[in-house]
Amino acid sequence: MFFFKSIPLGLLVLCLLHHSAIGASPLYHFCFSPENYTADSPYGANLNSLFNLLYTKVPPTGFGLGSTGQAKNKVNGLALCRGDVSRKDCNTCVVDASKELRERCPYRKGAIIWYDHCLLKYSDVSFFGQIDSRNRFYMWNVQEVENGTLFNEKVKELLSGLSNKASEANQKLYATGEVQLDTLTTLYGIAQCTRDLSGVDCKKCLDSAISELPNCCDAKRGGRVVGGSCNVGYELYPIVNT
Structure with a gap:
């Protein structure tokens, strides 16, 4: 079951209850x-x-x-x-x-x-090389972590590092990474831009997305900010294929 809420400028908030809800179906569209x-x-x-x-x-x-x-x-x-x-x-x-x-x-x-x-x-309008800040939505896991303040800091630290990595000398404008939170828990992250952006604009797009995470995903076990030019996300399970 999903919860949807429309907000201005084409921005959508999407509540993700569990990962298995994402299959071959679209996440969303505008x-x-x-x-x-x-x-x-x-x-x-x-x-x-x-x-x-x-x-x-x-x-x-x-x-x-x-x-x-x-x-x-x-x-x-x-x-x-x-x-x-x-x-x-x-x-x-x-x-x-x-x-x-x-x-x-x-x-x-x-x-x-x-x-x-x-x-x-x-x-029908040319948009190549321009940051798309209009078409964007959020996704998050409804479950929360215990120490939200520390967890949020770790999320920001991981994703900020991935923003730098994705936008610097990386032809794919893509980066993944992980950080060990304790002996049993690993935090995984991802950052990616469309490759029509410059490295500078990729970082600008990713940093903007990261700054929005507190609005949707404060202390949540997983979250994403997904846009037309870039996306960031984190989970407490592996996000990508290895």
Whole structure:
């Protein structure tokens, strides 16, 4: 069971009750453009071409962007797979994401969708190289830790280090790490940006996301801030494939 609460500027708060709730289903999506296109229009044909382009470009490296069409019918898009995801699973996620967006945002000129393994975004407005601070949502585990103040400090310390690591001399703009809290407990973290951002903007995006964790995930056993340009997360179990 999930709890949802809409808030302004396309920001969504999502309460994650347990990890098994995330499977092959989308985490969330936004149909953010107020503009529509019509069936059999040039924009629709260009969107199809863009999706076909991303199917080809994304899986080999886990990221791809592109534009198709001209002037008012031009479509811009990108897709990003989580840094540890295999080429096969990346391809599957991008294909599923494009199909799901068609169903959830029919004829909308701009939309974004997130899965555990990938995100896909397209728009009639050029957005490459710009931090997307509008499309964002939170996820958290409803269970709390005992010493919340100390735990929160450890979370911030781990994720701040991963922000530095992901944005400095890292072509994938991706980093994972862990810290031992005690003999039985390990804290795991992840940070990732879309690769159209510069290293400076990646860090800016990640640091902003980290600063929002207290708003959603104070003393929670797990939490994420997920956006259109970057995401951070932590859990008390391994997050990625090794």
